[in-house]
Amino acid sequence: MRNFFRIGEVATLTGCSVESIRHYEKQGLLPKVQRSEQGYRFYSSQAVERIGFIRHGRALGLDLNTIQELLNLSDNPDADCAAADAIASRHLMALEQRIQSLQALADELRQLVQQCRGGSTAECQIIQALHQQQ
Amino acid sequence: MRNFFRIGEVATLTGCSVESIRHYEKQGLLPKVQRSEQGYRFYSSQAVERIGFIRHGRALGLDLNTIQELLNLSDNPDADCAAADAIASRHLMALEQRIQSLQALADELRQLVQQCRGGSTAECQIIQALHQQQ
DNA sequence: GCTAAACCCTGTAATCGTTACAGGGTCAAG
DNA sequence: CTTGACCCTGTAACGATTACAGGGTTTAGC
Numbered sequence: 001m002r003n004f005f006r007i008g009e010v011a012t013l014t015g016c017s018v019e020s021i022r023h024y025e026k027q028g029l030l031p032k033v034q035r036s037e038q039g040y041r042f043y044s045s046q047a048v049e050r051i052g053f054i055r056h057g058r059a060l061g062l063d064l065n066t067i068q069e070l071l072n073l074s075d076n077p078d079a080d081c082a083a084a085d086a087i088a089s090r091h092l093m094a095l096e097q098r099i100q101s102l103q104a105l106a107d108e109l110r111q112l113v114q115q116c117r118g119g120s121t122a123e124c125q126i127i128q129a130l131h132q133q134q
Numbered sequence: 135m136r137n138f139f140r141i142g143e144v145a146t147l148t149g150c151s152v153e154s155i156r157h158y159e160k161q162g163l164l165p166k167v168q169r170s171e172q173g174y175r176f177y178s179s180q181a182v183e184r185i186g187f188i189r190h191g192r193a194l195g196l197d198l199n200t201i202q203e204l205l206n207l208s209d210n211p212d213a214d215c216a217a218a219d220a221i222a223s224r225h226l227m228a229l230e231q232r233i234q235s236l237q238a239l240a241d242e243l244r245q246l247v248q249q250c251r252g253g254s255t256a257e258c259q260i261i262q263a264l265h266q267q268q
Numbered sequence: 269g270c271t272a273a274a275c276c277c278t279g280t281a282a283t284c285g286t287t288a289c290a291g292g293g294t295c296a297a298g
Numbered sequence: 299c300t301t302g303a304c305c306c307t308g309t310a311a312c313g314a315t316t317a318c319a320g321g322g323t324t325t326a327g328c
Contacts, residue, residue, distance in 0.1 A: 008275065018276090019316065027314095038323060040276055049265065056264045061239050063313070070261060077256035084260045085250045092243045099236050102229060105195050109226045116219045122211035126218045127204065130190045131183065142304065152305090153287065161285095172294060174305055198285075 004034075005043045014051045024054055029068055062091060138168075139177045148185045158188055163202055196225060 011018045024030050025041075030050060034042045043051075050071070057067040066087060073084050115125035145152045158164050159175075164184060168176045177185075184205070191201040200221060207218050249259035 006276080017315075020314080022278095023314070036276095038276080039278095040323085052267065053264045056266070058314085059239075060243060061236070065313095070264065073255045073258075074261045074265070077254060079255045081250060081253050081255050081258035081260075084255055084258050085247060085252075088243060088247050088250070088260050092240060092247055095236060095240045095243065099233060099240060102195070102233050102236070105193075106226060106229045106233060109194060109222060109229065113219060113222050113226055116215060116222070118219075119215050120211060121207045121213045121215050121218055124207075124215035124218050126215075126222050127208045130187045130204065131208070132190070133186065140305080151286075154285080156307095157285070170305095172305080173307095174294085192285085 003045050005045075005048060007041045007043070010043050010048050010051060013048055014055055016051055016055050021051060024051065024064070027064055027068075029054060029064060029071060060091075061095060066091060137179050139179075139182060141175045141177070144177050144182050144185060147182055148189055150185055150189050155185060158185065158198070161198055161202075163188060163198060163205060194225075195229060200225060 005013065007018050007021055010016070010021060014021075021030075025033060030047065033047070034044070036042055053071065053074070054064075054067050057070060058064075062070070069087055070084060073079050073087075112126045112129050115129075117125075121127050139147065141152050141155055144150070144155060148155075155164075159167060164181065167181070168178070170176055187205065187208070188198075188201050191204060192198075196204070203221055204218060207213050207221075246260045246263050249263075251259075255261050
């Protein structure tokens with residue numbers, strides 16, 4: 001396995017767009033990138049792995065700041081695992097709360113859709129509900 | 135009930151910020167607003183009701199474009215109610231899909247958190263999972 | 269050796285809805 | 299006549315991503 005990749009290759013390997021990789025760099029999630037004489041970025045396989053880490057985190061819905069925190073922990077192998085646990089737990093709670101509120105919205109919307117019995121918008125339950133004072 | 139309100143009063147009545155009201159206007163969701171000689175916006179109670187409609191839609195998670203569509207339907211009482219039904223149903227399906235994917239994320243995250251048994255980040259399951267190739 | 273395609277670079281602007289300014293005008297009560 | 303509470307416009311920020319424009323480099327085929 002080669003140990004140096006151009007940004008486009010990294011994009012293919014990680015499923016991350018070239019623009020996003022450059023964005024992660026600008027946001028400080030990636031250490032100083034090596035450059036060729038012409039200024040092309042070159043990534044080691046460790047760097048590629050780090051971008052995979054970020055992608056993983058994004059897929060879990062973590063924001064870049066949170067991922068940054070986890071990367072810092074990962075960079076210090078002696079740090080306390082409880083910190084990572086706290087971050088994940090905090091995110092999980094926020095996620096569960098968000099799911100609940102979306103669930104409530106879906107329920108409300110489902111009711112509206114079920115009430116709709118055709119006809120003109122003048123008597124449409126969906127539109128009327130939105131006009132209702134809450 | 136008065137029939138003319140300043141923007142700050144409308145904000146209080148609808149629970150909508152002054153900035154958002156001006157934003158809705160700029161986005162074309164509100165018809166031409168009346169102005170005092172000094173340029174102050176003045177809203178009729180119908181306009182206030184329309185802003186309430188928008189707020190309702192936002193609370194249901196609809197984006198402004200979708201709300202615009204519903205407002206157009208509402209403005210044409212003879213239009214077919216099926217159009218509103220389609221919009222609401224489409225949004226409901228998207229919402230249910232989103233809930234499902236968030237639910238899957240939460241499940242994955244919950245597993246990670248449960249696997250965490252303390253110790254240093256070097257052997258932290260959460261961090262290791264993020265490093266894993268998927 | 270030349271050309272075209274496929275890369276790479278930087279910098280800027282767009283997306284979406286909202287919030288927060290800056291810099292200024294108006295109006296009421298004290 | 300000053301203070302504070304309003305109002306105005308315009309611009310920028312948030313977060314993550316995408317999409318340019320305008321330019322340089324490399325690679326493959328001819």
